[in-house]
Amino acid sequence: MTLLDAPAFDAARDHRRRVILTSSAIAFVVLFIAAWLVSGRPVDWPWNWWTHFRGRMVASQFLTAVEHNDMQKAYGIWIHNPDWQQHPEQKNSYPFDRFQQDWSSTSSANEYGVIRSHRIVAARRSGNVLLMGILINGLQSHALFLDYDPQTKTLGFSPVELYLGP
Numbered sequence: 001m002t003l004l005d006a007p008a009f010d011a012a013r014d015h016r017r018r019v020i021l022t023s024s025a026i027a028f029v030v031l032f033i034a035a036w037l038v039s040g041r042p043v044d045w046p047w048n049w050w051t052h053f054r055g056r057m058v059a060s061q062f063l064t065a066v067e068h069n070d071m072q073k074a075y076g077i078w079i080h081n082p083d084w085q086q087h088p089e090q091k092n093s094y095p096f097d098r099f100q101q102d103w104s105s106t107s108s109a110n111e112y113g114v115i116r117s118h119r120i121v122a123a124r125r126s127g128n129v130l131l132m133g134i135l136i137n138g139l140q141s142h143a144l145f146l147d148y149d150p151q152t153k154t155l156g157f158s159p160v161e162l163y164l165g166p
Contacts, residue, residue, distance in 0.1 A: 040123060048125050055130035055148035056120055062155055063118040063134070066103050075099050080153040112136045112144070122162045133162040 036042070039049035040056050058077060065074035075096050076082040084090070101107050105114040115136055121143070122133035129147040136144050145158040 040120070042123060042125075044125050051125060051130050051148075051150045052123055054150065054153075055132065056123060058148055058153070058155060059120060059132055059134065059146055060118070063115065063136075066115050067117070069105055071096075071100055071104060074103065078155050111142070112139075122164055124162055126160060129158075131158050131160055131162055133164050
């Protein structure tokens with residue numbers, strides 16, 4: 001075979017290659033958009049979407065436990081230790097008694113009263129943490145701002161407030 005003897009053009013092979021490349025590109029775009037939607041449509045880089053997804057999920061689990069008045073479970077989610085009662089020697093900067101004062105439906109220190117519903121309306125990555133703006137009981141005027149630390153997987157009160165719009 002010489003240099004000028006080219007193999008015959010295979011139309012079926014060319015069509016198959018084009019279909020595989022096109023369908024792969026479409027599948028990639030669909031998966032990319034699905035990942036963006038599942039992570040809560042963050043305005044952030046794609047490598048931070050897992051933090052958005054995980055932070056929203058943890059905050060939602062925490063607030064659902066508070067809504068059901070299950071303070072032991074909620075505290076375990078807050079400090080990322082579901083077996084916190086088994087380790088009484090561990091000192092925490094946010095003790096359970098103070099946690100109950102802040103979150104219990106019967107506490108006078110609870111600013112929201114009985115928490116019946118929640119909705120995460122904003123989430124932004126700032127430094128090492130994910131800041132979240134949450135509307136409690138549909139109140140538009142007084143939002144709750146929590147932060148989620150992806151390294152320790154704990155929740156905390158955010159010193160920064162996000163702009164939630166007019």
